[in-house]
Amino acid sequence: MTIHHHISDELMLEYASGSLEEGWSIAVATHMALCPECRRRLSQMEAAAGLLVEAIEAAPASAQDNASWAALRQRLGKPSSRGNVEPRPAxxxxxxxxxxxxxxxxxxxxxxxxxxxxxLGAYHHPIRTSDAATTVRLLRIPAGKPVPEHGHRGRELTLVLCGAFxxxxxxxxxxxxxxxxxxVEHQPIAEPGEDCICLAVTDAPLKFRSRIVRIIQPLLGI
Amino acid sequence: MSKSTQTPDTEDHTARLVAVGRNADLEAFEGLFRHFGPKIRAYMMKRSADRHLAEELMQETMMTVWNKADQFDPARGAASSWIFTIARNARVDAYRKSGRPAFDPSDPAFVPDGIMAADTMMEMDQEAGRLREAMGSLPPEQVELLKLSFYEEASHSMIAERLNLPIGTVKSRIRLAFSKLRDALGERS
Incomplete structure (x- = not known):
């Protein structure tokens, strides 16, 4: 697997800062699991963030800090994670x-x-999240076939999981x-050979431009 | 005494964090707490003015630092960077029910990094210093964007609104800032 299309700086910054909501974050984090290059860029952003947090001028050492340290000192047990790493399915x-x-x-x-x-030969599988602002789903497009032409009312993130478009x-x-x-109005077409499966995250229902699809769209709940 | 005139000693904190991880070194941990605790409390306050919550989230962050210090790898970055990610996650968890979906390096389907060359490993040592220098030379309007992002968790659209800028300008400033930081780290951008 050679990855050619990466996460933009501006989207990655939202993920690094913690502001990116759950739906988008699923696509961003799953791409990163596959992409050492994007993880390297993420860790550089986190290093920049670490320096900015260190640059915060906190109030000079105070009685509050002593009380705070005493309180935490009380709670410190043996470091709990040591020697018992969570079991993982192998x-x-x-x-x-x-x-x-x-x-x-x-x-x-x-x-x-x-x-x-x-x-039109395409399938989808909605994914439940607790983020009401986004729609997260898998799309399966038959090999060699187009996804119905669509414009977007907002952002759309697509991560290819199988095949290509x-x-x-x-x-x-x-x-x-x-x-x-x-x-952007784009016309994705699955490459010949195998079906293309993608993770697609949108912040509004897609507005398909094909009249037939638009008519049945409310019935499909997309 | 002015704190701002002291040069922050990055390596010192990184060494302390390693000592906490290896030997549960309480003295080293107190050093980290005295340095980072007030800054993390202030970081929490930037999201909400609730002092009690900020103190609670700071304590939770430092507890996690204590408990997970053995997972810190100094070859992968500085203490400040690792502690930031813990503070950020604590803050996100406090405000968002779903937390922050993340990749898992122990997942069998995770694609690991290539083997790092020895010279890359050496560069890691210098990286914090170079990055600090590069951050110092960013134009103020780019630093402002980074601060709004990291301190206040502002999205681009929130930043655009706050600074009364077109969203395209916000995005291009972000790209410029990170391309400069990567240049300073000797990477193509």
């Missing part, structure tokens, strides 16, 4: 897998996903990450 579920944090949201591999037909911005294979916004 084996992945059967089938094609995705990394954390997405895997826990899916609750299994890509082969056990319960797909719902979207029409091509659009105005290039070729996106496994691990590649695409960010689009309201100005």
């Amino acid at each position: 084996v992945l579920p059967e089938g094609r897998n995705v990394p954390e944090p997405l895997r826990s949201y899916l609750g299994g591999s890509l082969d056990t996903v319960k797909w719902r037909a979207l029409g 091509r659009d105005e911005n290039g070729l996106f294979g496994v691990g590649d990450f695409e960010e689009t916004d309201a100005e």
